[in-house]
Amino acid sequence: MGKYMIKRILLLIPTILLVCLIVFALLRMLPGDAVDALVSRLSSTGTYTVDRAAVEATMGLDKPLVVQFFTWLGNALHGDLGDCFFQNETVVAAIGRQLPASLELGILTLILTNIISIPLGLYCAARQDTLSDYTIRIISLIMMSVPMFFLATLALIYPAIWWNYSPPSQYVSLFVNPLKNLQMFIIPAVLAAIAQSGMQLRTVRTVLLDNMRTDYVRTAWAKGAAEKRVIFAHGFRNAMIPVITLIGGSVSGLIGGSVIMENIFNIPGIGQQVIVAISNRDYMLVQGCILVFSLFTMIINLIVDISYKWIDPRVSLDNERRTGA
Amino acid sequence: MSGQKSGFAETLDHIIRFGRKKPLAMAGLFFLVFLIFVAIFTDVLAPYRMINGAMQINVLHKLEKPFLFLSAEKKAAALESGNVFWLGTDNLGYDILSYLIYGARTSVVLCLSVTVLSTVISLIIGMLSAVMGGWFDLVVQRIVDAWTCIPGMLLTVLMMSMFGNGILQMILVMGIPAGISGSRLIRASAITVKDSGYVKMSEMLGSGVFWKSIRHVLPNILPIIITQSAGGLSGVIMMEASMNFLGFGVDVGTPSWGYMVTNQGRSNMYSAPWICLYPGILITLMVLAANLFGDGLRDFMDPRLKNGVGTYSTKKIEKLSRKYLKRTARKQLNAHKGA
Numbered sequence: 074m075g076k077y078m079i080k081r082i083l084l085l086i087p088t089i090l091l092v093c094l095i096v097f098a099l100l101r102m103l104p105g106d107a108v109d110a111l112v113s114r115l116s117s118t119g120t121y122t123v124d125r126a127a128v129e130a131t132m133g134l135d136k137p138l139v140v141q142f143f144t145w146l147g148n149a150l151h152g153d154l155g156d157c158f159f160q161n162e163t164v165v166a167a168i169g170r171q172l173p174a175s176l177e178l179g180i181l182t183l184i185l186t187n188i189i190s191i192p193l194g195l196y197c198a199a200r201q202d203t204l205s206d207y208t209i210r211i212i213s214l215i216m217m218s219v220p221m222f223f224l225a226t227l228a229l230i231y232p233a234i235w236w237n238y239s240p241p242s243q244y245v246s247l248f249v250n251p252l253k254n255l256q257m258f259i260i261p262a263v264l265a266a267i268a269q270s271g272m273q274l275r276t277v278r279t280v281l282l283d284n285m286r287t288d289y290v291r292t293a294w295a296k297g298a299a300e301k302r303v304i305f306a307h308g309f310r311n312a313m314i315p316v317i318t319l320i321g322g323s324v325s326g327l328i329g330g331s332v333i334m335e336n337i338f339n340i341p342g343i344g345q346q347v348i349v350a351i352s353n354r355d356y357m358l359v360q361g362c363i364l365v366f367s368l369f370t371m372i373i374n375l376i377v378d379i380s381y382k383w384i385d386p387r388v389s390l391d392n393e394r395r396t397g398a
Numbered sequence: 399m400s401g402q403k404s405g406f407a408e409t410l411d412h413i414i415r416f417g418r419k420k421p422l423a424m425a426g427l428f429f430l431v432f433l434i435f436v437a438i439f440t441d442v443l444a445p446y447r448m449i450n451g452a453m454q455i456n457v458l459h460k461l462e463k464p465f466l467f468l469s470a471e472k473k474a475a476a477l478e479s480g481n482v483f484w485l486g487t488d489n490l491g492y493d494i495l496s497y498l499i500y501g502a503r504t505s506v507v508l509c510l511s512v513t514v515l516s517t518v519i520s521l522i523i524g525m526l527s528a529v530m531g532g533w534f535d536l537v538v539q540r541i542v543d544a545w546t547c548i549p550g551m552l553l554t555v556l557m558m559s560m561f562g563n564g565i566l567q568m569i570l571v572m573g574i575p576a577g578i579s580g581s582r583l584i585r586a587s588a589i590t591v592k593d594s595g596y597v598k599m600s601e602m603l604g605s606g607v608f609w610k611s612i613r614h615v616l617p618n619i620l621p622i623i624i625t626q627s628a629g630g631l632s633g634v635i636m637m638e639a640s641m642n643f644l645g646f647g648v649d650v651g652t653p654s655w656g657y658m659v660t661n662q663g664r665s666n667m668y669s670a671p672w673i674c675l676y677p678g679i680l681i682t683l684m685v686l687a688a689n690l691f692g693d694g695l696r697d698f699m700d701p702r703l704k705n706g707v708g709t710y711s712t713k714k715i716e717k718l719s720r721k722y723l724k725r726t727a728r729k730q731l732n733a734h735k736g737a
Contacts, residue, residue, distance in 0.1 A: 087540055087544075088540065088543050088544045088547060089544075091540060091541060091543075091544030092544045092547055092548055095541075095544060095545065095548065096548065096556075099553075099556055099557065099560065100556070102560055214686060214689060214690070215682070215686065217632075217685075217686075217689055218632070218682050218683075218685040218686035218689055219678075219682045219685075220636055220639050220640065220643075220656075220678065220681050220682065220685070221640070222639070222640060222643045222656075222659065222660070223639075223659055223674070223678035223681060223682065226659060226660075226663065226664055226667065226674050226678070227674075227675075227678070229664075229667065230667045230668065230671045230674070231671070233668060234668065234671065328549040328551065328552070332551050332552070332555070332644070333640060333643065333644065336644065344552075347552055347555070348555060348644070351555055351556055351559050352559060359556070362552075363548060363549075363552055363553075363556075366548070366549050366552065367544075367547040367548050367549070370547045370548075370549065371547050374547075
């Protein structure tokens, strides 16, 4: 176990370096760079006469790309992701300011997704081919197919028309006023959870049904175990690996979804920030945000891989092929 | 190709068998084919045709309600003047029905080309990586790993802002990342084929990487490729709509469903809620059809599942176990009597 973890963590290093390189290269290929944007912004006010070269020099953009990359990388290792081009703060501070909202939305969505999908999936599998099973499956298919942004737009329109209600658009920190904060986050979280849980529900159902046909489950029935015990202790426990894989995979989808949800519900999260930064060509901020997101995804993947062992002791982690994944 | 049947008849046979076994998936396929037809015959179907590549603007009829919801006298007036807007008009004066029909063309073109492009890319990367192995595989897989760690949505937005808006750009930007992340599954399945006896035999006879991939590996992983592409279709549609929604999509003049939800729909959402309703429902239906088709095809192609997922029902098991208990009890009783 320890050996495996060390190996995995060491493998993270080249991956992170490659992520940095990909993002860096993509950003530098963007036509129209930050200097142009900044220069035009400064000179449009008329009070400044801007020297392009001087601006480039202060931003460190006049050096060769290789030097820029390694300077940035070296600073990043010290926890310094550079300064934002347009806001008067460091990238770390900007991310730190926006991250809590995104994180809260993500965690709420994840919790709600699991609350919806796992019990319903288990129920469907246990009552296969009954009316309720069909109903839930059809609903889950529709849930899978509705685009998140459409659902969110509808949620903005119809409550406003029918009940004159619109979700609050003023962000309040969770620690200042939890109730107001939840009022703002609960609707996007529920909508995102609905979009996510359709897929997960179907997976839970399929995997559990696959497991219910195995020999050990038949043995469990034969020895007279109660249905609850058969489903939870024998069926579901063994069905958890694909489910965990799916949950881990959905985290990166959550980040993509958060971009849309933050956009619609006006939540000051990191997804919103990246979109603005990309259109501003704020290299440093985009690099920083994507690096944080990617690190996040990597850590989740690592946790998922390690949890396989905890769920199913038979899994040998050193073997690259994962069972059921 | 077996027996006297021609290739076409055999394909037809397969399709009929598919329809019998998976009626819902067949319905999904029908809807997708229907959309393709709509996309081909847009100019015939649309009541207000595009002129010189731009939608007609009805200046006098902005934000008109759908025809069926108009009052009786307005209906009569509309019929008389010939300006019937079955689904109403938007704030720019576009006829929504025509806009949606042209939007179908955008969606279909995008989805088909993205799917083809991503399949080709994932095939090239996955197969080469599996067949060549060694350091090539190692390096390529690390790059793929890193690539998949970056959230897809952000990467797509980043690349869209790099290339600018437009259909061709969207195809590239959505197809390349999907191809790179899809290559993992292709590689995994190609590796199992690569290790089999006939490929080794062919290698001993002196075949190169290219021959091995095309001649031996490709035909054997074809079902997996087809299922993967069909399964990815719904994701492509969703992604395309989301990109258009965020404004990193097609050009402003090109009709697109996702764009309509955000642009015309959201800006008039209280005064004209129907505008974003229609394109949204269409996107949902298209994704639903793709989901049904993809799922059905996967089950159909999977030899392990004869009739979908296996049946398990508590009632059945209870009945069986009761029967079993009764039988054993009777046996024991008989044995007892015999003794």
